[in-house]
Amino acid sequence: MxxxxxxxxxxxxxxxxxxxxxxxxxxxxxxxxxxxxxxxxxxxxxxxxxxxxxxxxxxxxxxxxxxxxxxxxxxxxxxxxxxxxxxxxxxVVDHTSFSWTDENWQAPPLEQLIIYELHVGTFSEEGTFEGVINKLPELKDLGITAIELMPIAQFPGSRNWGYDGVYPFAAQSTYGGPEGLKKLVDACHAQGISVVLDVVYNHFGPEGNYLNDFGPYFTEQYNTPWGAALNFDQAHSDHVRNFFFQNALMWLRDYHIDALRLDAVHAIYDMGAKHFLQELQEQVIQLTEQTGKPYLLIAESDQSDIRLLNSPDKGGYGLDAQWFDDYHHAIHTLITGEQEGYYEDFGKPAHLKKALEQTFVYNGLYSEHRKKTVGTDATANPAQQFVVCSQNHDQVGNRMLGDRLTQLVSFDMLKVVAGLVILSPYVPMLFMGEEYGEENPFLYFISHSDKDLVKAVQKGRREEFKAFTWQGEVPDPQSEDTFNKSKLQHSYTQNEKQNQLREFYKALIQLRKTHPALAKPSKEKMVVQLDEENLVLHLVHTGNDEPLYCLFNISNKPQTFKSDALEGQQDWEVILDSDDAKWAGNGGSGKTSVRSTETITLPASTMLLLGRTT
The missing domain is CATH 2.60.40.10 (Immunoglobulins)
Known part of the structure; x- marks a missing residue:
């Protein structure tokens, strides 16, 4: 090392x-x-x-x-x-005096995570760590087993997504600082909830970034979207690497964080003999040996590269998991019809089937959007190594108007999408508010003090959307109004339909946790059939002796069919029907069981879950 x-x-x-x-x-x-x-x-x-x-x-x-x-x-x-x-x-901060109460805490394994991504500043009315603590009972009631905090490293001002952080060791002061973060983590563990922290090891924000005054933290050898790259492989790079290793170990050791989400690792440039990410994982394993606590490293990458996950003896870096955008893109293009920008590589029903069976859609294929061949074959990698979602801070916030799926598809389709994510073999992640159909957008916001920098960011946001045909004015990221519009309303307590959607999410999450076929979801113990013309997906988790049969009508029309997947099976009982009135549906079929020879009709934008009758 x-x-x-x-x-x-x-x-x-x-x-x-x-x-x-x-x-x-x-x-x-x-x-x-x-x-x-x-x-x-x-x-x-x-x-x-x-x-x-x-x-x-x-x-x-x-x-x-x-x-x-x-x-x-x-x-x-x-x-x-x-x-x-x-x-x-x-x-100066004291890490010796906090009264932790989580000495018996044991984080759930990767395959049991139900992750909830949130932004501290907009998740609660208070916009603080304390505000998140106040909402934890609601998240526990929903069935969440892990929250993922968008970056909380100190950034300029009081409003920011967190990716403009310039002090990676400092918990944001306006959120509650170090003491507030420790209280949040301790409270999460008391509720049985793990904490994933989003950390940024690929760039620093511009305002308040004084690193160049201290040493060669950056190199002109490589360029990133944010300027010069961090120096992970040039002269003096050992000490830059050490800076970030110490940072990761601090969050895990001193703040009892359970996992780190590593932002945009494709922008971490390292041509050295041992990649920064591999050595970071080695440092974390060493900490596990010291503390007896397991920690996870989850990468974000747009390269579809299994090198991140494979063990070093297979030429990999040995990380635990990575975000998996292909599944999001396959779903999003089918339900919205959008095929602009990076969505142009998706939109075919076959992409959804491939994403379920083989994981990466672009696994050595030519990408029209990137104008090059992209990806590796992840078929053999276990499903728990991939985190999937239908919405996240990027996919919502990097839309010009920050519009959520609530604004883009029907209420019935929201339930279908929830099923596609939560009942997939992969690790599901929700984006704050999606569980009840939050209607406020999630916009991009900053509060820089440098006027020239503000103008540059405003211009950059306008440029970013040229590949899309979205209508309207780009919201001003510096405006406090933009930030306030992005706050969650938590309106499901007053809105019956929103509450019904949330109860639907609860039912799916409970099913994910308790159904034997989903105890250890696996691509190998799964049958996928897709009627590409009518957009009916048959997803059967075979498990051991109790299969779960998930039927999805992803089209906007009713579909009638017989299923090959039902042949040879005994009768099936209806476990969940998204069209049921209790989920704000149209009443459903009213059936409690389906015969193996029966023709099935699924109303538009619905899902039906079937289990073996006993």
């Missing part, structure tokens, strides 16, 4: 605060303590350009900056708290 060294301000009750910063080109580095009293500590240079020093009388809450070469005063790159935004002093 490469160099591992603690960075930042580390508090030890018995000896004070140790400050460590990497600044290989500096001639002099000092700590300027400004609270509780002003004091200057000159750091000592050590090997590889690390500077360190001890402040015996410093305590948690002390504020400080680093002074470089008697000139620039900067916050700590590894600051764990920025109480006064990104340009001001860092604050």
């Amino acid at each position: 490469s160099i591992t060294r603690e960075v930042g301000a580390s508090y030890h009750p018995e000896k004070g605060v140790t400050f460590t910063v990497w600044a290989p080109e500096a001639e002099k580095v000092e700590v300027l303590l400004s609270k509780p009293e002003k004091k200057t500590i000159t750091l000592q240079r050590e090997a590889f350009g690390y500077w360190t020093g001890l402040a015996e009388d410093a305590k948690p809450g002390a504020k400080y900056k680093y002074k470089l070469n008697d000139d620039k005063e900067r916050p700590d790159p590894a600051s764990q708290f920025q109480p006064d935004d990104v340009h001001e002093a860092s604050e």
Whole structure:
């Protein structure tokens, strides 16, 4: 393994605060303590350009900056708290005093996760970690087993998706800071809910990004959509890698986070002998050996590359899972008819069948959108290695008007889509509010203080949508109104139809958790048939002795058929009918069972679940 060294301000009750910063080109580095009293500590240079020093009388809450070469005063790159935004002093944090109550917590295995992605600022009325805590009973009631927090690393201002973070070790101050995050994680574990944290190791935001003043954190060798790439393989890269390894270990160890979602790993450029992601997984495995707690690393990638998941002895990086966009795109294009931008590669019914049976649709095929051959064959990779959804922050928020499926398809189709995701063999993920058909959009928002940067972002958003024919004006990302429009209404308690949709989601999630055929969903123990002309999907989880037969009419017309999948079987009982009145349907067929020789009629945009009669 490469160099591992603690960075930042580390508090030890018995000896004070140790400050460590990497600044290989500096001639002099000092700590300027400004609270509780002003004091200057000159750091000592050590090997590889690390500077360190001890402040015996410093305590948690002390504020400080680093002074470089008697000139620039900067916050700590590894600051764990920025109480006064990104340009001001860092604050020392105490990780020894929090009263955790989760000593008996055991995270559920990957295949048992029902993930709920949320944005802290818009999920609750308060827009804080405390606001999320207040909603946890509702998520537990829904059946959620893991929440996934969009990035909470300190960003400029109070409104941001989180991908403009510039202090990856610091929990956002306006959300509740380090103490608030620990309380949230502890409360989640008390409710039986895992916590996945979205972390960004491929770029930094522009405002408040002072890393270049400390050292060669970036390289011009590669370009990313956000500018120069982080330096993971050039000169001095060992110490950049260490910075992010320490970050990941901090979240897992000090905040009891259960899993990290690694943003856009295709923009992590590393041509070295051992890829950053492989070594990150090795560091996490080492932490598991120390703590006895299992941790997960889940990648986001648009490359359809099983190298992320395969073990090192197969030339892979050994990550636990990855987001799987093909399934989303296959569903979305079929139910909306949209085929612009990156959707042009999808839209055929066969894509949905292939996504279920073989996972990657583009598994070595030519992509018209990308103008190149894309992907690898993931057929042999187990289903639990892939996270699927019908909506997420990208697929909703990167639409010009942030419109959810609620605005794009019928209420009946929302239920069909829920079934396609929750009853797939893959790990299902919901996007906050989808379970009741939230009608507010999820828009892109920022609160930068640099006027030129604001103009650049506004222009960039307009440019981004040129490949689409969406009508209307691009909402101003800097406007507070844009942010407020994105807040969830949690209106299902006053809206009967929304509550019925939520109850439908609850029933599907309960089925996912309890039906024997879904105990360990598998592509191998599954039969998929698709009538491509009439858009009727037959998905049978064969399991062991109790199969689950899922019928989906993805068309907007009633469909009548006999199923080959029913032949040779005994009669089937109706487990769930999405057209039932209790799910705000049209009454359903009223049948409690279906004979194996019977012709079945599915109303438009409905699903029917059948189980073996005993």
